[in-house]
Each structure stands twice: as C-alpha cells, then as structure tokens.
Amino acid sequence: MKAKDIGIAKPGSSKANKTGSWRIESRPKFLQKDCIACNMCLLICPEGCITGKEKNGYICDYAYCKGCGNCAVICPKDDIDMIREE
Amino acid sequence: MKQFIEGSQAVAQVVKLCRPGVISAYPITPQTHIVEGLAKIVANGELKAEFVNVESEHSAASLVLGSVASGVRSFTATSSQGFLLMIEVLFNIAGMRLPLVMTCANRAISAPLSIWNDQQDSMTARDSGWIQLYAENNQEAADLHIQAYRISEDKDISLPVMVCMDGFILTHGAEVVDLPDQSEVDKFLPPFKLENKLDVEDPKTLGAFADPSYYTEARYGIQVANSNALEIIPKVSDEFKKIFGRATGGLVEGYKLEDAEQVIVAMGSIVGTIKETVDELRAEGKKVGVLKIITYRPFPVDAIYEALKDVREVAVLEKAVSMGYAGPLYADLKSAISCKSKINKISGFVIGLGGRDITKDSIRQVYSLLSGEEVRCEFIGLDPSFEGNG
Known part of the structure; x- marks a missing residue:
C-alpha cells in the first residue's frame, strides 16, 4: 500500500470491518417473547445490524454487533437482555 | 512577450496559461487583483474555466479541494486573515495529497489590524505539508506559478504548492515581466491527471479515517514526498530554463x-x-x-x-x-x-x-x-x- 492511498476508502468498507470483534463484555439476547415489533431496536442500532419485521422476529448479526446495549435500553418491553459474553 | 504589468495581473495571466478548470477565491487585500484579473479572463471567454464565487476563504479552499479531487486543475489565492480561515482546509489538501497551486499575497495578521505586507500569514502553514516558494520579484512570481503546477503534479510529490509573493510590494507593483506564450507553457505543463480522483464510475472517499495502524504512514508519506521535492524542484527549474530561456526557481x-x-x-x-x-x-x-x-x-x-x-x-x-x-x-x-x-x-x-x-x-x-x-x-x-x- 502506498502512503498516498491511506485514507482512501472504497464503498462497502463498513461491511469489511467486522465490528463484532469490538464486543468485550456482553451481547444482546433477543428473548422473542414480548416483542411488539415497534422497530426501535433496529433504528437505534449504530451498526445497522439488527433485522426483523414480525413480532418476536428480531435478531442481530453478531459479526457486527459491538455490544453497545442501546437496543436493550430502548426496548419498551424489556425483551432484549444483555448477557455475559462467553 | 515583455510587458509592463502589475504583479497581480502577471500572475493572473500565467495562471490562465496553465489552463485551470476551476478557480475559486474570496476577495481580500492585497490578493484581490489576482482573482479579479482571472474573473475577467474567464468572463471574456479567454479561459474555459469555472470561476466560483464563495462566501468565505474556508469555502474557497474547500471548493478547490473538491475540484482537484475530481481531477480538475484548480487555483485559489488569499492573504492574511483569509489565509488563517483557510488553514484547516490547507492541512486537508496536503493530507489528501491533492496537487493544487495557490498564491499567498503575503500580508500581516491581526490584531492590530494591518493590511500591509509581512510574511506572518504563510508562516502559519509551514508545517502543513504544503510546498512553499517565495518570489523576489514579479518575473519570479509569474514563473514560479508555472513551475508550481509541475512540481505539485509530479507523481513522486503529489502535494499542493503555495507561491508566496509580498503583498503590495509585488502584487501592486508594476514592472517589466516576460510573459510566456501558451505553446511554451503547454510544452512545459502536460494536462493534469489525478491517480485517485473522485469518480462516480469508481466511487471512493478521500481523506477518510485512518486508525493508529495507518495514520503515521500517511504523515510519513508527506515527509517523503517533501524529500522527493528537494530533488525534483531543481530539475523542474532546469527544464523551465530550457523551454523559457531564463533561470528562475530552484531551491x-x-x-x-x-x-x-x-x-x-x-x-x-x-x-x-x-x-x-x-x-x-x-x-x-x-x-x-x-x-x-x-x-x-x-x-x-x-x-x-x-x-x-x-x-x-x-x-x-x-x-x-x-x-x-x-x-x-x-x-x-x-x-x-x-x-x-x-x-x-x-x-x-x-x-x-x-x-x-x-x-x-x-x-x-x-x-x-x-x-x-x-x-x-x-x-x-x-x-x-x-x-x-x-
């Protein structure tokens, strides 16, 4: 790599950067019991790694989830738990 | 052809001969005559370029950053307070390794307010990665601009170049300047080609995030390019002499x-x-x-x-x-x-x-x-x- 090319980013760089490795303590567990499909967890996720449409059908991609816990905090039904990272 | 001409107009004339596609600047004494001259040249259809009026020097510098990034030879000029307003962008232009030429019509810095000449403005950017050339007289100021594009666009340098000329003493002083022909300049300065340009067909972001495992190398690259410039600047000056018949520039x-x-x-x-x-x-x-x-x-x-x-x-x-x-x-x-x-x-x-x-x-x-x-x-x-x- 040439020094002049540093800082030049091609499209898709977010996909290449597997931020799941940043998780150190805990990960979200989608309980899928009381979910009302309000979509809040999907919208607040800074990585955009939560997917879902139906009630009790939401899940995240752990390859990108940084374990920030925002989804668990915003969930109005307490249907996402932060569990200890194994 | 030899002409009795104001320094600013001499610079405007040679910048025209370098065929920039985009010029943007904000007026500030004592730089204004340069871009006024260029605005007239563009308005008269003597140069096919876009002259973009902006609301500040920060915008002028940002605009030419963008135009160079999209592969178009560009020009801007400023002085003093305008220079200080540009400075954040100046570091970015150097950091993104964008070849650009700007004139600094050297002027004192406030406070107290002074429109008159000294070199405190350009000195504030000496650590930015920009190459800085200082002109003694108007002939040199004109010639250095032509050489500046060659130096800046050299693939082993790829850094912006600032031509510094003392405000009023040179910018507003009239003396005899030998202005080159278009054909001579064309022979000396090939069309601009940027390796990593912004292109919708091949999308990319310039100047993006470099984490601690890359940043040092990027800055080191600017240092190496500066060392290369020490070798290349005298060669550019020699070649200039061959084509234009007079020795200017160099270290x-x-x-x-x-x-x-x-x-x-x-x-x-x-x-x-x-x-x-x-x-x-x-x-x-x-x-x-x-x-x-x-x-x-x-x-x-x-x-x-x-x-x-x-x-x-x-x-x-x-x-x-x-x-x-x-x-x-x-x-x-x-x-x-x-x-x-x-x-x-x-x-x-x-x-x-x-x-x-x-x-x-x-x-x-x-x-x-x-x-x-x-x-x-x-x-x-x-x-x-x-x-x-x-």
Missing part, C-alpha cells in the same frame, strides 16, 4: 557568495533591497553576499549548507517571528547548519512587520549589527520612543 539562489565572509539570508522581495545594499558594501570592499531562499518548504538543508559552508558570519532577515522564540527561518537555518560548518555566528533579525519600510539603511544597520555579538531575535527599526516593556 536557493546565491548572490556574490564566491569569496563572501558574511552572508545575509532572506526570502521574498526584501532580497532585491539586500542585493542593492550588498553591491554598495562590495564597492566599499566588504566581502558580503546574499543567500535567497526560494523553496522554504521543503527546507533545502543541503543546498543551504553548500552555500554557507565557508562563510564566517550569517545574518537571517525575516518578516515573521515565532512569538516567544525567534524568526522561523532563523530557527530552521540555525538547526540545519550550526556545528557543521566554519560559521561562528548566526544572528536573527526581524524586520518590516506590518509594512514597515525596509530601506538600504535598514540593511546596513543589520550589517553593522552582524559584526557585534550574536543575536537571536533582534527587531530592526523599532521606534526609539517606544517603551520596550511589552
């Missing part, structure tokens, strides 16, 4: 150095006055010479050492001061050559701030002070009634 220029025991080092228009004074001192039997610094960044350490290695005493005269220490040129020169040569004295003098006239008497005063004790930051021409207690 440094010596004047009456052959047997000189004392040398005055300076840059910009002040060098003309020093040369005149040195002629008189020579007639009086004094072995004095002048070393003009043309390329200030990258700092031509070897060329300076070569020019000064047999000299006994050196006086550095400059229109800038790094507050709390000394003149920046003095500091650079001293660290570059002391302990390495026969020089037993390097004295630093600050002169001509905020447009204070620099006369032959001022230069003679420096010369006489040089024989005394070594000084680091002596202000020349201070009002004697001024109470020097800060």
Whole structure:
C-alpha cells in the first residue's frame, strides 16, 4: 500500500470491518417473547445490524454487533437482555 | 512577450496559461487583483474555466479541494486573515495529497489590524505539508506559478504548492515581466491527471479515517514526498530554463557568495533591497553576499549548507517571528547548519512587520549589527520612543 492511498476508502468498507470483534463484555439476547415489533431496536442500532419485521422476529448479526446495549435500553418491553459474553 | 504589468495581473495571466478548470477565491487585500484579473479572463471567454464565487476563504479552499479531487486543475489565492480561515482546509489538501497551486499575497495578521505586507500569514502553514516558494520579484512570481503546477503534479510529490509573493510590494507593483506564450507553457505543463480522483464510475472517499495502524504512514508519506521535492524542484527549474530561456526557481539562489565572509539570508522581495545594499558594501570592499531562499518548504538543508559552508558570519532577515522564540527561518537555518560548518555566528533579525519600510539603511544597520555579538531575535527599526516593556 502506498502512503498516498491511506485514507482512501472504497464503498462497502463498513461491511469489511467486522465490528463484532469490538464486543468485550456482553451481547444482546433477543428473548422473542414480548416483542411488539415497534422497530426501535433496529433504528437505534449504530451498526445497522439488527433485522426483523414480525413480532418476536428480531435478531442481530453478531459479526457486527459491538455490544453497545442501546437496543436493550430502548426496548419498551424489556425483551432484549444483555448477557455475559462467553 | 515583455510587458509592463502589475504583479497581480502577471500572475493572473500565467495562471490562465496553465489552463485551470476551476478557480475559486474570496476577495481580500492585497490578493484581490489576482482573482479579479482571472474573473475577467474567464468572463471574456479567454479561459474555459469555472470561476466560483464563495462566501468565505474556508469555502474557497474547500471548493478547490473538491475540484482537484475530481481531477480538475484548480487555483485559489488569499492573504492574511483569509489565509488563517483557510488553514484547516490547507492541512486537508496536503493530507489528501491533492496537487493544487495557490498564491499567498503575503500580508500581516491581526490584531492590530494591518493590511500591509509581512510574511506572518504563510508562516502559519509551514508545517502543513504544503510546498512553499517565495518570489523576489514579479518575473519570479509569474514563473514560479508555472513551475508550481509541475512540481505539485509530479507523481513522486503529489502535494499542493503555495507561491508566496509580498503583498503590495509585488502584487501592486508594476514592472517589466516576460510573459510566456501558451505553446511554451503547454510544452512545459502536460494536462493534469489525478491517480485517485473522485469518480462516480469508481466511487471512493478521500481523506477518510485512518486508525493508529495507518495514520503515521500517511504523515510519513508527506515527509517523503517533501524529500522527493528537494530533488525534483531543481530539475523542474532546469527544464523551465530550457523551454523559457531564463533561470528562475530552484531551491536557493546565491548572490556574490564566491569569496563572501558574511552572508545575509532572506526570502521574498526584501532580497532585491539586500542585493542593492550588498553591491554598495562590495564597492566599499566588504566581502558580503546574499543567500535567497526560494523553496522554504521543503527546507533545502543541503543546498543551504553548500552555500554557507565557508562563510564566517550569517545574518537571517525575516518578516515573521515565532512569538516567544525567534524568526522561523532563523530557527530552521540555525538547526540545519550550526556545528557543521566554519560559521561562528548566526544572528536573527526581524524586520518590516506590518509594512514597515525596509530601506538600504535598514540593511546596513543589520550589517553593522552582524559584526557585534550574536543575536537571536533582534527587531530592526523599532521606534526609539517606544517603551520596550511589552
């Protein structure tokens, strides 16, 4: 790599950067019991790694989830738990 | 063709000959005449370029950053407060390794407000990665702009170049300038091609995030490009001479150095006055010479050492001061050559701030002070009634 090319980013760089490795303590567990499909967890996720449409059908991609816990905090039904990272 | 012309108009004419596709600037004294001239040239259809009016110098610099990034040769110019407003963007332009040429019509910095000349503005960007060239007269200012594009666009450099010319003294001073033909400039300056340009067909982001495992290398790259420039700038000057028939540019220029025991080092228009004074001192039997610094960044350490290695005493005269220490040129020169040569004295003098006239008497005063004790930051021409207690 040439020094002049540093800082030049091609499209898709977010996909290449597997931020799941940043998780150190805990990960979200989608309980899928009381979910009302309000979509809040999907919208607040800074990585955009939560997917879902139906009630009790939401899940995240752990390859990108940084374990920030925002989804668990915003969930109005307490249907996402932060569990200890194994 | 030789013309009696104002410095700003000479610069506007040669910039036109370099065929920039985008020009953007915000008016500020004493730079304004340059872009006024270019605005007229574009409006008259003499140059196929887009002249973009903007609301500030920050925008002007950002705009040309974008136009160069999309692969279009561009130009901007500023002075003083406008320069300071550009500075964030100037670092970005260098960091993204974008070849650009801008003129700094050197002017003092507020406060107190002064529209007059010194070189404190461009000195604030000496650490930015930009190459800085300083012009002694209008011919040199014109020629340096043409060379600047070649230097800037060299693939082993790929850095922006700033041509610094003293405000009013050069920008508003009229003298005879030999303006080149379009065909000569075309022969010297091939069309601009940027390796990593913004392109919708091949999308990319420039200047994006570099984490700690890359950032150092990016900055190191700018340092290496600056070292390359030390090799390339003299070659560009040689090639310029072949095509245009006159020698301008390069790293440094010596004047009456052959047997000189004392040398005055300076840059910009002040060098003309020093040369005149040195002629008189020579007639009086004094072995004095002048070393003009043309390329200030990258700092031509070897060329300076070569020019000064047999000299006994050196006086550095400059229109800038790094507050709390000394003149920046003095500091650079001293660290570059002391302990390495026969020089037993390097004295630093600050002169001509905020447009204070620099006369032959001022230069003679420096010369006489040089024989005394070594000084680091002596202000020349201070009002004697001024109470020097800060």
